[in-house]
Amino acid sequence: MSRRKLAAGNWKMNGLAAQLAEIDALVNACPAPGCDVLICPPATLIAPMAQRAAGSVVAVGGQDCHARDSGAHTGDVSAAMLRDAGASYVILGHSERRADHGESDADVRAKTEAAWAAGLVAIVCVGETEAQRDAGEALSVVGAQLAGSLPDGATAANTVVAYEPVWAIGTGRTPSNDDIAEMHSHMRARLAERFGAEADGMRLLYGGSVKPGNAREIFGLADVDGGLVGGASLKAADFAGIVEAAG
Numbered sequence: 001m002s003r004r005k006l007a008a009g010n011w012k013m014n015g016l017a018a019q020l021a022e023i024d025a026l027v028n029a030c031p032a033p034g035c036d037v038l039i040c041p042p043a044t045l046i047a048p049m050a051q052r053a054a055g056s057v058v059a060v061g062g063q064d065c066h067a068r069d070s071g072a073h074t075g076d077v078s079a080a081m082l083r084d085a086g087a088s089y090v091i092l093g094h095s096e097r098r099a100d101h102g103e104s105d106a107d108v109r110a111k112t113e114a115a116w117a118a119g120l121v122a123i124v125c126v127g128e129t130e131a132q133r134d135a136g137e138a139l140s141v142v143g144a145q146l147a148g149s150l151p152d153g154a155t156a157a158n159t160v161v162a163y164e165p166v167w168a169i170g171t172g173r174t175p176s177n178d179d180i181a182e183m184h185s186h187m188r189a190r191l192a193e194r195f196g197a198e199a200d201g202m203r204l205l206y207g208g209s210v211k212p213g214n215a216r217e218i219f220g221l222a223d224v225d226g227g228l229v230g231g232a233s234l235k236a237a238d239f240a241g242i243v244e245a246a247g
């Protein structure tokens, strides 16, 4: 099964209107990439970024959504609102959301259902802490997160899974290639048990200190279908190198 790779940037809580110029630079640097390209800016920049990127190869996504469409949820944003602002993807269950906002697998599953209902592709994040890896629990922890966070209706078209070891995020550290390959193979097998042949088409991203200098090697590993990139997605020059590696 050939899966088109995805280079996804997560700007996290970074970016003011002035940074929208990075999108122009990215579009110029990557006029015809051989992979899908996505930037997930903070919610305040989704609409202007989507307008700026309209007609280009760069898709725009959210970093979270509420499980409900609308209502009395001060400060929250629904999947329908993201879609209305021009998003086509949403990151769900990022470890920073799980840690900062206490999001459970059940919460992530409900948000994923909401994302699909709004026509968004869900990028569902999983990953172990360093203590869990040291205890030999990485595979079982990620397997349980996958089982709990993905609803039954997951398909290759509506879902992307991102494996992000918590200890590799923003640290400059990455797992060994063998460890990444082992985890991605494990995830593919768990998905195949549950979703059958559909799992062959699901894209599995690696995230955690992906840089232009290591992206090609990581994206070349079996069952790695691109990356979810934090810090190195903020500057078009860096992210263009990662897009190039994925293409």
Ligand SMILES: O=C[C@H](O)COP(=O)(O)O
Binding pocket: 010, 094, 164, 168, 169, 170, 171, 172, 207, 208, 209, 210, 228, 229, 230, 231, 232
């Ligand atoms: O969503 C992105 C990840 O948390 C990775 O962040 P990082 O590339 O800054 O390590």
